[in-house]
Amino acid sequence: MKSFFKLVLANLTAIFIVFAGFFAFFLAFVILGSLAETSDVKSDSVLTLDLKTKIIDSPSEDQEDFFSINKEEKAVLLYDVLQAISKAKTDDNIKGISIESDQINAGITQLDDIRNALIDFKKSGKFVYAYGNSVSQGAYYLGSVADKYYLNPAGGIELKGLSAEVTFFKSFAEKYGIGIQVIRHGKFKAAVEPFLKDEISPENKEQLSTLLNDIWDNTSSKIANSRKISESEFKTITDSLYGYLPNLSLQYKLADQLIQKSEYDKLIKKKLNIDSDKKINKISFAKYSESVNSESGKNKIAILYASGAINNGKGYDAIYSENFVKEIKKLQK
Incomplete structure (x- = not known):
């Protein structure tokens, strides 16, 4: 009987030691992760917007799982991004901004605000460079504000304008005997149209076209102005999908140079006047915004x-x- 209790006690002790070891490992992992997130800004730093940056309007949009402690994509409030750019303008440790994002997780109004902040940042005389591989239209809209835009020799720019699609359910509902009853007043009340028709109405087509054209006219004119391209030529570039081919992107002034990422980093090192064998002090918007917020005064x-x-x-x-x-x-x- 004694040997039985000894065996049970030994097993319980072993289980306790295993769980204690796992807990200690987990705690050390959390501590090391937090230390890696230090927001000290070194001299000759470059504020970097990359694929790991997710821009949100409010904290409620940041849905992060408990176990995603080392999650690469970092959510940053739009307000913090704008404050970071404004602070970087007068921060002697920040020498410039590098946009290295092929896909950017932000809406058109958010991109507009960031774009305007970057235009204001450029007044300081500091550089704004951008590099892309396979670049989305939204990412290029933001990156086009840069002093120089560099593209991968095997890359491309998804410059194609705007479009909208509507899915219709009338025939589907009829086929499976689903009854749909809709009360609607006015031809332009198109929210319920997919349940009433099998094709888009002239009124809905008109209002969607007006909306998209208004947004695209504003977006395309800003890109064309930044890249010093006439609006008529830019329309031809977009309609012909020239941005998808890197050589045509260079020919039609969508990009300034076709280079590899390593060459892009060398250009930044040269701009910073640092040795080619040294590492660039890149700081993300998430980390830099932490340093900006930590400098706040007592009155809040x-x-x-x-x-x-x-x-x-x-x-x-x-x-x-x-x-x-x-x-x-x-x-x-």
């Missing part, structure tokens, strides 16, 4: 951001009264 204004439907009780997918009462009380302290 608290902003509690709320987005979604307002409900009583507790919850996490909208605005719940009990949750926000607690948060407001925290801010009072």
Whole structure:
């Protein structure tokens, strides 16, 4: 009997040691991860916007899993991005900005705000360079504001304008005996049109075309102006899809030079007057915004951001009264 209890105790001790080891490893992993996120800004640094940057309007948009501690994509508030660019303009440690994003996770209005901030940043005399491989239209819209745009020799620019598609369900519903009842007033009330028709109506086509043309006219004129291309020539470039071919991108002034990423880094090193064997001090917007926020003074204004439907009780997918009462009380302290 004694040997049985000894065996049980030994097993429990072994299990405890294993769990304690896992916990210690997990804790060390978290600590090392936090140390890696230090936001000290070194001299001759380059503020970098890359594929790991996700731009959001509010903290509620940042849905991060608990176990994604070392998640590469870092969410940054649009406000923090704009503040970071403004701060970098007068920060002697920041020598320039490098845009290295083929796909950018941001909307057109967000890109407009960042683009305007970069234009203001350029007034400081510091450089703004951009590099792309297979570049999306949104990423190029932002990158086109750069002093120089460099493209991979095997890359391309997805410059094709804007379009919209509408999916129709009328025939599907009829085939499977699904009854749909719609109350609508006005020909331009097109939200329910997919349930009533099998093709787009002239009125909906008109309003969608007006919307897209308005957005594209604004976007294309800014790209053309930044790249010093006439609007008529830029229209030809877009309609002909010249951006998809790197040699035509260079020929039609969408890019300034076709080079590899390593060559791009050498150009930045030369701009910074540092040796070619040294590493560029690149700092992400996420880390730099942390350093900007840490320099805030004692007098602060608290902003509690709320987005979604307002409900009583507790919850996490909208605005719940009990949750926000607690948060407001925290801010009072």
